[in-house]
Amino acid sequence: MAKMARPSYGHCAMGTFEANFDGLVGPTHNYAGLSRGNVASKRNAGEVAHPRRAARQGLDKMKFLSDLGLVQGMLPPHARPDLGLLRRLGFTGAPEQIVERASQEAPVLLAAAYSASSMWTANAATAIPSSDTTDHRLHLTPANLENKLHRSIEHETTGRVLGRIFAEPDRFQHHPALPSCDTLGDEGAANHTRLAASHGGPGLHLFVYGRTALDDGAPRPSKFPARQTREASEAVARLSCLASGRAHFLQQNPAVIDQGVFHNDVIAVGNLDLLFCHEEAFLGGRAPHDALRASFQAVTGAELRIVEVPSDEVSVADAVSSYLFNSQLLSLEDGAQVLLAPIECEENASVKRYLDGLVGRREGIDRVHYLDVRESMKNGGGPACLRLRVVMTEAERRDLGARTVLDPELHAELGAWIDRSYREDLAVTDLRDPALIEESQQALDELTQILNLGSVYPFQLP
Numbered sequence: 324m325a326k327m328a329r330p331s332y333g334h335c336a337m338g339t340f341e342a343n344f345d346g347l348v349g350p351t352h353n354y355a356g357l358s359r360g361n362v363a364s365k366r367n368a369g370e371v372a373h374p375r376r377a378a379r380q381g382l383d384k385m386k387f388l389s390d391l392g393l394v395q396g397m398l399p400p401h402a403r404p405d406l407g408l409l410r411r412l413g414f415t416g417a418p419e420q421i422v423e424r425a426s427q428e429a430p431v432l433l434a435a436a437y438s439a440s441s442m443w444t445a446n447a448a449t450a451i452p453s454s455d456t457t458d459h460r461l462h463l464t465p466a467n468l469e470n471k472l473h474r475s476i477e478h479e480t481t482g483r484v485l486g487r488i489f490a491e492p493d494r495f496q497h498h499p500a501l502p503s504c505d506t507l508g509d510e511g512a513a514n515h516t517r518l519a520a521s522h523g524g525p526g527l528h529l530f531v532y533g534r535t536a537l538d539d540g541a542p543r544p545s546k547f548p549a550r551q552t553r554e555a556s557e558a559v560a561r562l563s564c565l566a567s568g569r570a571h572f573l574q575q576n577p578a579v580i581d582q583g584v585f586h587n588d589v590i591a592v593g594n595l596d597l598l599f600c601h602e603e604a605f606l607g608g609r610a611p612h613d614a615l616r617a618s619f620q621a622v623t624g625a626e627l628r629i630v631e632v633p634s635d636e637v638s639v640a641d642a643v644s645s646y647l648f649n650s651q652l653l654s655l656e657d658g659a660q661v662l663l664a665p666i667e668c669e670e671n672a673s674v675k676r677y678l679d680g681l682v683g684r685r686e687g688i689d690r691v692h693y694l695d696v697r698e699s700m701k702n703g704g705g706p707a708c709l710r711l712r713v714v715m716t717e718a719e720r721r722d723l724g725a726r727t728v729l730d731p732e733l734h735a736e737l738g739a740w741i742d743r744s745y746r747e748d749l750a751v752t753d754l755r756d757p758a759l760i761e762e763s764q765q766a767l768d769e770l771t772q773i774l775n776l777g778s779v780y781p782f783q784l785p
């Protein structure tokens with residue numbers, strides 16, 4: 324086969340680019356240990372969090388991407404505490420009474436209602452670009468996140484926010500989250516990767532699931548939950564009107580889920596024609612690679628490059644503790660491909676050695692940048708967890724509603740808003756402080772004005 328020219332990268336290639344919508348870290352960011360199967364969340368349970376620092380780290384990351392010439396958007400935090408959740412669980416009275424009683428009787432439920440977990444927008448939704456759908460609209464399906472109580476309360480607000488940003492009905496098609504049940508556990512884009520020769524060309528959508536819910540005999544992890552089901556991935560692909568042959572389904576290796584790989588983006592990351600993954604990422608090891616390559620070839624006419632990290636160079640344990648694969652893999656306008664890795668990768672000897680060698684071998688990754696998002700990392704959220712990728716055209720971008728694409732003015736306003744609205748420290752025990760209710764609502768009310776979002780939070784709705 325003739326050697327393919329290197330795909331044309333850059334955010335303006337053929338008027339189509341990849342935008343990253345990062346979750347702004349909310350004012351109630353804390354460490355409550357709510358996520359079984361997520362080792363960082365459990366390890367750091369009860370530590371004092373630093374909401375202002377966390378939000379600043381997130382904003383710095385957004386600025387970094389924007390300075391690289393990429394389109395950087397954002398999704399706002401959700402209103403917390405979720406008083407609606409606590410009311411549904413039988414806590415009554417004024418907000419202060421609800422919080423007081425929940426803190427006495429059920430502190431874990433209070434922590435769920437206060438979680439800032441919407442910051443991890445890789446779990447907000449699955450976005451399928453218009454170039455790959457039969458109705459030529461961009462489809463968005465919020466994830467039901469049914470596996471964890473504190474995350475299962477996100478999809479309604481997510482749906483409202485996405486509806487405001489992607490508002491033009493001729494261009495954007497919104498679906499409600501899948502029914503919230505164990506059979507249809509959906510964790511959104513964290514288990515979905517679009518592979519293509521260029522952002523504007525046809526894409527193959529790789530959906531990675533943890534288990535087949537309706538087959539008791541199928542392989543599944545034994546210790547930790549497999550949050551994403553095959554049934555959910557298939558439903559999202561169907562709902563999104565993916566053109567024929569554009570979806571490819573792979574099962575995650577159950578053994579790595581049991582070692583803390585609770586989403587595929589903890590063990591693999593892809594961009595355009597490059598898939599960067601660990602040797603143990605998928606059930607069957609390397610066996611599924613051939614079929615994936617063939618699907619990619621059939622859709623794009625190009626060759627898929629798979630860079631597989633061997634276990635004897637980086638163990639699964641090191642991949643999980645450093646979050647190597649939760650890096651963002653980004654193509655810049657000059658054609659360079661960069662890996663935006665968490666700073667923990669620079670501090671892990673085997674991971675650093677591997678990355679130095681990888682860049683030296685020029686296997687598709689030209690540079691590595693290390694980024695400090697430690698506050699999020701301590702809850703199991705690296706750079707890639709913090710962003711929802713949306714491949715879109717210039718015309719679609721022009722039709723976006725609200726003011727959610729970062730520019731220098733918005734950056735300055737958000738920085739000032741964080742500094743005046745966020746606490747420096749927040750312990751789980753502070754969640755019973757009645758002042759935090761009003762404080763967080765006030766902050767988000769101001770934010771909706773900064774972002775021109777209109778009313779999206781329950782406390783703002785009639």
Ligand code: SUG
Pocket residue numbers: 353354355356357358361364365438440443445446471474513586588589702703704705707708709
């Ligand atoms: O769902 N952590 C999140 C981290 C999500 C990471 N996302 C991706 N891999 N895409 C989760 O487990 C911890 C909250 C706490 O323990 O307080 C939490 O929800």
